[in-house]
Amino acid sequence: MASKEADAGKFETDKYRPVLHGGAAEDIHWRHGAPPVYDDVNRLFEQGRTKEWPKGSLEETVQNAIKSWEMELSHKTRLQDFKTINPEKFRLLVNEGLSAEETLRMGSYNALLKNSLPKEFKCYYNAEEESFESSHEAFRSAFPRGFAWEVMGVYSGPPEIAYKFRHWGFFEGPFKGHAPTGEMVELYGMGLLKVDENLRAEDVEISTIRRSFSAACLSQKLLLKLMLK
Numbered sequence: 001m002a003s004k005e006a007d008a009g010k011f012e013t014d015k016y017r018p019v020l021h022g023g024a025a026e027d028i029h030w031r032h033g034a035p036p037v038y039d040d041v042n043r044l045f046e047q048g049r050t051k052e053w054p055k056g057s058l059e060e061t062v063q064n065a066i067k068s069w070e071m072e073l074s075h076k077t078r079l080q081d082f083k084t085i086n087p088e089k090f091r092l093l094v095n096e097g098l099s100a101e102e103t104l105r106m107g108s109y110n111a112l113l114k115n116s117l118p119k120e121f122k123c124y125y126n127a128e129e130e131s132f133e134s135s136h137e138a139f140r141s142a143f144p145r146g147f148a149w150e151v152m153g154v155y156s157g158p159p160e161i162a163y164k165f166r167h168w169g170f171f172e173g174p175f176k177g178h179a180p181t182g183e184m185v186e187l188y189g190m191g192l193l194k195v196d197e198n199l200r201a202e203d204v205e206i207s208t209i210r211r212s213f214s215a216a217c218l219s220q221k222l223l224l225k226l227m228l229k
Contacts, residue, residue, distance in 0.1 A: 041146025
């Protein structure tokens with residue numbers, strides 16, 4: 001989650017997202033007209049991370065690859081500009097399989113929170129009623145410093161990479177009519193990342209985030225309890 005966009009024509013490096021800036025010569029279509037700036041969430045990550053992986057390690061490589069993939073999904077508007085996925089084969093698997101085009105259209109929040117439960121059980125967030133823009137606005141408002149992400153462990157190497165992750169942020173802004181509390185919201189999950197020979201993602205499977213951070217009524221109440229306690 002980026003806190004702002006860079007000035008047009010200004011290209012800075014991001015040590016956790018190496019594909020962020022390829023230079024001014026590249027014709028990349030950015031969602032907000034310029035590359036994002038991750039200063040705030042990078043600071044949150046460095047202050048709150050529980051692991052600091054050696055440079056060049058598999059853990060650091062996986063961590064940076066997924067941060068880069070999330071950046072492209074959130075801030076690029078054309079699949080042809082993506083460097084982290086294989087567009088022809090890509091699928092995001094949470095509650096159901098989504099293609100690259102579907103994931104890009106919905107956005108990461110809606111893709112992760114979408115499910116087939118009856119409307120009455122979608123108590124606080126209904127992905128079907130949210131657009132890409134409204135979903136990002138809601139969570140950017142709730143977590144103004146961003147929602148940091150780290151790899152806790154990697155249990156197999158490519159081409160099928162199994163990993164554990166941690167996601168956290170501070171509820172410092174309003175969310176769907178609920179006032180902020182300043183409390184930390186912290187989530188854990190497991191994932192499986194299948195990559196091609198160029199380490200581009202083909203399958204991204206999130207196996208436990210649905211139970212930790214879902215649109216289901218009980219899980220939403222748990223999330224709101226964490227945010228509002």
